[in-house]
Amino acid sequence: MTMIEQTIFNSIGNKIITKDREIPIVARMDEPLILILDNVLSHSECDALIDLANNRMKRAKIGKSHIVSNFRTSSNMFFEESENEMVQKIETRISELMNIPISHAEPLQILHYKVGEQYHPHFDYFTSENVVNNRISTLVMYLNDVEKGGETHFPSLRFSVTPKKGCAVYFEYFYNDKCLNELTLHEGKPVEIGGKWVATQWMRRQRYRNV
Numbered sequence: 001m002t003m004i005e006q007t008i009f010n011s012i013g014n015k016i017i018t019k020d021r022e023i024p025i026v027a028r029m030d031e032p033l034i035l036i037l038d039n040v041l042s043h044s045e046c047d048a049l050i051d052l053a054n055n056r057m058k059r060a061k062i063g064k065s066h067i068v069s070n071f072r073t074s075s076n077m078f079f080e081e082s083e084n085e086m087v088q089k090i091e092t093r094i095s096e097l098m099n100i101p102i103s104h105a106e107p108l109q110i111l112h113y114k115v116g117e118q119y120h121p122h123f124d125y126f127t128s129e130n131v132v133n134n135r136i137s138t139l140v141m142y143l144n145d146v147e148k149g150g151e152t153h154f155p156s157l158r159f160s161v162t163p164k165k166g167c168a169v170y171f172e173y174f175y176n177d178k179c180l181n182e183l184t185l186h187e188g189k190p191v192e193i194g195g196k197w198v199a200t201q202w203m204r205r206q207r208y209r210n211v
């Protein structure tokens with residue numbers, strides 16, 4: 001008999017009901033658990049997040065020398081923790097959805113990809129030894145529709161998610177079986193037409209915020 005490992009995400013039925021929203025599960029893959037979720041953000045929340053982030057975007061820089069890297073060619077920014085009422089409301093919803101206390105949440109990140117920009121294959125967890133308080137789960141929320149390209153692709157699973165405004169992909173990588181975690185390798189494929197905006201929430205194993 002095959003054993004199914006315990007997951008962080010814990011919901012029965014075809015939707016997740018949070019305090020302020022009903023979130024349908026559109027598709028699901030087990031082991032590693034990957035969920036495609038509809039209606040995580042309203043269209044007006046998507047637009048407002050883009051507006052708030054727009055003049056705070058910085059080209060991705062990696063490492064101590066702050067060399068602009070080709071690994072991730074998009075721009076990004078982080079909101080302050082619960083920086084306004086809307087961000088706070090979204091963070092609360094995400095924490096309910098991901099079944100992890102908000103105190104374990106990293107700041108909400110916004111990423112913007114222009115045509116040709118991409119995020120090469122990576123793990124969201126840190127792979128160096130002796131990492132304390134590693135990441136355990138991810139929610140990538142799509143803030144707009146992308147005309148062509150920009151899929152979130154899981155190369156080891158040969159699985160792609162097409163960005164759709166208000167929808168999200170959830171995955172977790174806190175399995176005892178290291179191979180399952182490694183299957184969550186993913187990338188943001190190059191945007192071919194249009195632009196792509198996403199909001200990413202990473203959760204930590206232990207408390208991360210001072211709240």
Ligand SMILES: O=C(O)CCC(=O)C(=O)O
Pocket residue numbers: 111119124140150151152153186187188189198200
């Ligand atoms: O842009 C995407 O589709 C993926 C983003 C991502 O992998 C991340 O923010 O960690």
Ligand SMILES: [Fe+2]
Pocket residue numbers: 122123124186
């Ligand atoms: Fe990622």
